[in-house]
Amino acid sequence: METKPLSMLxxxxxxxxxxxxxxxxSSEVVEQALGFLKPxxxxxxxxxxxxxxxGQTICLAQHLPGMITGLDMFPDFIEKLNENVKSMNLENRVTGxxxxxxNLPFQKNSLDLIWSEGAIDNIGFEEGISHWHDFLKKGGFVAVTCPSWLTRERPTAVDQFWSAAGSRLDGVSTNIEIMQRCGYQFIASFTLPEQCWTENYFIPREAAINRLSKKYAGNETMIAYEEQNRYESELYSKYKQYYGYVFYIGRTI
Ligand SMILES: C[S@@+](CC[C@H](N)C(=O)[O-])C[C@H]1O[C@@H](n2cnc3c(N)ncnc32)[C@H](O)[C@@H]1O
Incomplete structure (x- = not known):
């Protein structure tokens, strides 16, 4: 039987x-961001x-009364979300x-809140924030996390890594300025704590990669993939004072 070659994707x-x-x-960070959205x-x-x-979609459903649509480009992720939603009896309020x-599939002026964690940088902070604006009602909120520079000093190794991954980092004040230019009142921003990266992401990811490494032992793509992920964790450990994920919360005017 022919087996498909492994790809990074x-x-x-x-x-x-x-x-x-x-x-x-983390769920604590979700709650912290929700604290700016009362009532x-x-x-x-x-x-x-x-x-x-x-992960955060379910957490939102536990704190908000409304209908939540989770959207992602990968069908496998959405299938998993919908399975989890069903097992928690949330299918009348949450849909993946x-x-x-x-290219959002929602009606203009229809949403009270657009949430997005760790994703906007894939299309660019400004592109995302400006495209999403018209789908929010007047006075609707946006709450997004985006990897950002935390200092004026910007190490080249970090810049090169994120650029190669198809993303880019901007300073916090630049992103706030973009929000304001795109028609939002700036409400708040805060930096995610280190454990959001380490305990909640890198450590479980490393365990999953170790399992795959055994499954695909000796495969060249697997070796390159493992190396790429190890480099990302090492880069964060070395330069974490310079960059991090920042939550940005704004409201349409
Ligand atoms: C770093 S993951 C974050 C996932 C989740 N929000 C979390 O924090 O655990 C980024 C997600 O954005 C999705 N994504 C990237 N570009 C996208 C696009 N243009 N449209 C829809 N989803 C996209 C990816 O498939 C991936 O699931």
Whole structure:
């Protein structure tokens, strides 16, 4: 029987499908960000963009009364989200759909809240924030995390890594300025704590990669993939004072 060659994308999906989160974050941070959105009972239509398998989507459903749509480009992640939603009896309030953050399938002026963790940098902070604006009602909120520079000094190794991954880092003040330029009132921003990266993401990811490494022992793509992931963790450990995920919360005016 012919077996398909392994690709980096297959490995990325196989690594992440069983993880609670597909990027840095935590339920405590979700709650901290929600603290800026009171009163929570006004949030009836919510979209969680780049939701992955929906760790934060489920957390949102536990705190907000409304209907939540999780959207992601990978059907496998959405299938997993919908399985989890069903097992928690949340299917009357939470739905996962496959789609693109760059071409939202919602009606204009229909959403009370757009949430997005660890995903907007894939399309660019400004592109995302400006495209999403029109789907929010007047006075609707956006709450997104984005990898950002935390200092004026910007190590080249970090810049090169994120650029090669198809992303880019901007300073916090630049992103706040972009929000304001795109028609939002700036509400708050805060940096995610280190454990969001380490305990909640790198450590479970490493365990999943170790399992795959045994499954695909000796495969060249697997070796390159493992090395790439190890480099990302080492880079963070070395330069974490310079960059991190930042939550940005804004409101349409
Ligand atoms: C780092 S993961 C974060 C997942 C999840 N929000 C979390 O924090 O655990 C980024 C997610 O964005 C999704 N994504 C990237 N680009 C996308 C796009 N253009 N449209 C929809 N989803 C996208 C990926 O499939 C992935 O699930």
């Amino acid at each position: 297959n490995l990325l999906l196989e690594t992440h499908i069983g993880l609670k989160r597909q990027g840095p974050g 929570l009972n006004q949030f009836l239509r919510i979209a969680d963009l780049g939701c992955g398998t929906g 759909i496959v789609g693109s953050m760059e």
